[in-house]
Amino acid sequence: MTIQDIADAAQVAKSTVSKVINDSPKVSDQTKSRIWGIIREMNYTPSSLATQLAKQTSRNIGLLIDLSREHEFLDHFFFNIIGGIESALVERKYELTISNIQQPDRPEQHFMKRLVLNRRVDGLIANNSVLTEPLCEELLAHRFPFISIGEVQSPVSWVDFDNEAGGHMLAAHLLERGYRRLAFFAGERDEKLFVRRFGGFARALAEAGLPAPDEAALRGLADTDSGYALGLRMLDLPAGERPDAVVCMSNYAAFGLLKAARERGVDVPGGLGIAAFDDYPMSPYTTPPLTCLKIDTFTLGVSAGELLLEQLRDPDMPLQKRMLEPQLIVRESTRSETAAGGQAVGSSAADF
Amino acid sequence: MTIQDIADAAQVAKSTVSKVINDSPKVSDQTKSRIWGIIREMNYTPSSLATQLAKQTSRNIGLLIDLSREHEFLDHFFFNIIGGIESALVERKYELTISNIQQPDRPEQHFMKRLVLNRRVDGLIANNSVLTEPLCEELLAHRFPFISIGEVQSPVSWVDFDNEAGGHMLAAHLLERGYRRLAFFAGERDEKLFVRRFGGFARALAEAGLPAPDEAALRGLADTDSGYALGLRMLDLPAGERPDAVVCMSNYAAFGLLKAARERGVDVPGGLGIAAFDDYPMSPYTTPPLTCLKIDTFTLGVSAGELLLEQLRDPDMPLQKRMLEPQLIVRESTRSETAAGGQAVGSSAADF
DNA sequence: TTGTACGCGTTATCAT
DNA sequence: ATGATAACGCGTACAA
Numbered sequence A, B: 001m002t003i004q005d006i007a008d009a010a011q012v013a014k015s016t017v018s019k020v021i022n023d024s025p026k027v028s029d030q031t032k033s034r035i036w037g038i039i040r041e042m043n044y045t046p047s048s049l050a051t052q053l054a055k056q057t058s059r060n061i062g063l064l065i066d067l068s069r070e071h072e073f074l075d076h077f078f079f080n081i082i083g084g085i086e087s088a089l090v091e092r093k094y095e096l097t098i099s100n101i102q103q104p105d106r107p108e109q110h111f112m113k114r115l116v117l118n119r120r121v122d123g124l125i126a127n128n129s130v131l132t133e134p135l136c137e138e139l140l141a142h143r144f145p146f147i148s149i150g151e152v153q154s155p156v157s158w159v160d161f162d163n164e165a166g167g168h169m170l171a172a173h174l175l176e177r178g179y180r181r182l183a184f185f186a187g188e189r190d191e192k193l194f195v196r197r198f199g200g201f202a203r204a205l206a207e208a209g210l211p212a213p214d215e216a217a218l219r220g221l222a223d224t225d226s227g228y229a230l231g232l233r234m235l236d237l238p239a240g241e242r243p244d245a246v247v248c249m250s251n252y253a254a255f256g257l258l259k260a261a262r263e264r265g266v267d268v269p270g271g272l273g274i275a276a277f278d279d280y281p282m283s284p285y286t287t288p289p290l291t292c293l294k295i296d297t298f299t300l301g302v303s304a305g306e307l308l309l310e311q312l313r314d315p316d317m318p319l320q321k322r323m324l325e326p327q328l329i330v331r332e333s334t335r336s337e338t339a340a341g342g343q344a345v346g347s348s349a350a351d352f
Numbered sequence C: 001t002t003g004t005a006c007g008c009g010t011t012a013t014c015a016t
Numbered sequence D: 001a002t003g004a005t006a007a008c009g010c011g012t013a014c015a016a
Helices: A005-009 A014-021 A029-042 A048-055 A073-093 A113-115 A133-141 A163-176 A192-207 A225-235 A252-263 A296-315 A337-350 B002-012 B014-021 B029-042 B048-055 B073-092 B111-117 B133-141 B164-177 B192-207 B225-233 B251-263 B297-313 B337-351
Strands: A061-065 A095-100 A124-129 A144-151 A158-161 A182-185 A245-248 A274-279 A291-294 A319-323 A328-329 B060-065 B095-100 B124-125 B147-149 B158-161 B180-186 B244-250 B272-277 B291-294 B322-325 B325-329
Touching: A005 A014, A005 A029, A014 A029, A029 A163, A048 B048, A061 A073, A073 A095, A073 A124, A073 A296, A073 B073, A073 B095, A095 A319, A124 A296, A144 A296, A158 A163, A158 A296, A158 B060, A163 A182, A163 A274, A163 A291, A182 A192, A182 A225, A182 A252, A225 A245, A225 A252, A225 B060, A245 A252, A252 A274, A252 B244, A274 B147, A296 A319, A328 B297, A337 B095, B002 B014, B002 B029, B014 B029, B060 B111, B073 B095, B073 B297, B095 B111, B124 B297, B147 B297, B158 B164, B158 B297, B164 B180, B164 B192, B164 B244, B164 B272, B164 B291, B180 B192, B180 B225, B180 B251, B225 B244, B225 B251, B244 B251, B251 B272, B297 B322, B297 B337, B322 B325
Parallel strands: A061 A095, A061 A124, A124 A144, A144 A158, A158 A319, A182 A245, A245 A274, A274 A291, B060 B095, B060 B124, B124 B147, B147 B158, B158 B322, B180 B244, B244 B272, B272 B291
Antiparallel strands: A095 B095, A291 A328, B291 B325
């Protein structure tokens, strides 16, 4: 069942059928509706393979993932991100191909050959953890359109959450609820993500006239185990040095901290406030429920998709960096508004 | 940069270059290596678009998802499943396209047109929640290859976990640890998933000579809220009727139950044992950590991919149903082995 | 407004 | 072993 069959049935040339399908203005409305009728009747669908070859476009974009690296963020929000990308692409009749990068053992299966040089995809979206500098350079050298999910150094358009604003929101919230000695769990100094988030955290402290202590940031991974370990260490500090609130880099770190507090008999939120980046499905169900910074990963995907589509339309589009605002979800791991006043005075009096 | 450019550079016909690329035996090793040299030197990669048209195959398989329906299972394990599928496909040089089903408003973008009739993909993988009976019939009528993730009624090959065995494992574990009056949270009678799991649960009870009470299964959604509500209701039963252990359909239901137990001052695992299907990342970090049934979703994806590939190879392959064994992860929400003896006697003595 | 002829880049068939 | 030529199915100038 090809376009020729339709042409034969309609007693026209196949080029006419093609024009009808592509809604060319150079064909009469009468023949259009007549041929559409035949197309529907014969249940014809153009071969995308042939169309793609003729139009020299795959109408397909690739999403690069790294299966080897457990990238918790992507891992967790993958479904939403993909959903967002998909919904942006489907509008413009693009499809989404998922591809694992890296086959260290078989370089011939590298995505660069499989997808890019191949022209199997018209553009690429990838997380900044897979978009290394040299990789970006290579793609830029090929003038191949791509977008990063997450801030990146190279001259590339990207979408990300405003992590600085997020750090500020969490710290400002804790200060507003009367906490005065804030700590930050956990991360490595050189991570971009940490730098941004801690920057916002420090800014909120500075705005409140409080010192932004370097030691406020406890090093370590942002997982449950190190949240627990750091938590015990912190809670065992002498009363005068012990922080009364913590901003956690992840829900997992907060879980660990929660466990440590429970073991040490420290009341949350009374004696210790906890607020965390991200908002995992179980965060409403911890004891107490966790105050979190929710990030809309679906919209993140939409933004990435739309940005790439724009770039496909206009290859000379100037670089764009889109930042999405996170949203504070206040639950019970931070003191309530009413409690803040009384608690705050008492707490700060005792601590300082 | 086309195959013709290589042919010109090598002073041969393009058909010869094509044969070299496809490693045809009808070309001398000498010219092979000579032309491969030129290919590498000129950095040539065949256009997949042209290859696909000529070979009449997209070398692409589609994964159908439903963004509108919050299908918790897929949602949560999406990354792993995709990873598994991808790793199976890459071996055979297939790519994976993700596609959202349903555009109720625009039927012309239905995946049936976009992917199947189009021949944009050579085969399909989908969860049983999207593979409705009529949809299966339609695909079968087209003789289009596809695999279901999750058991399905239609004559279709599928992969799934052995839910019956899972129900049995959880119940048998509770019995082995001395619990005697088991309940089952939660689910609807007509759900296939529930039927299988509860079947295994009931079988374990029967094997232990215990009645498999119909009322053992408390109806409701398998989420945290209903786990909590059902939990309170159950814990408030008179001592003689109150179950001393529960198998939960999901981690979330278990969280709710855990919360209810804490509020009623019921000790877990001493006074109440809890074991749940699935093993979410936070289940080791609840208080107490949750005894779970781990399912290897990556392998599930691999199986689905491999099964589809086999079907692509041999369209007349007989139907296959592959069941993967779940794995019991014993944590602290069920009594320890040593405690089981003593507790069991006391408990059963009190209860019966 | 419709039809003709060729191009898209590759593979496959059949001569040589 | 190699080369010429015809598919593959569709899009599109250009001619009619």
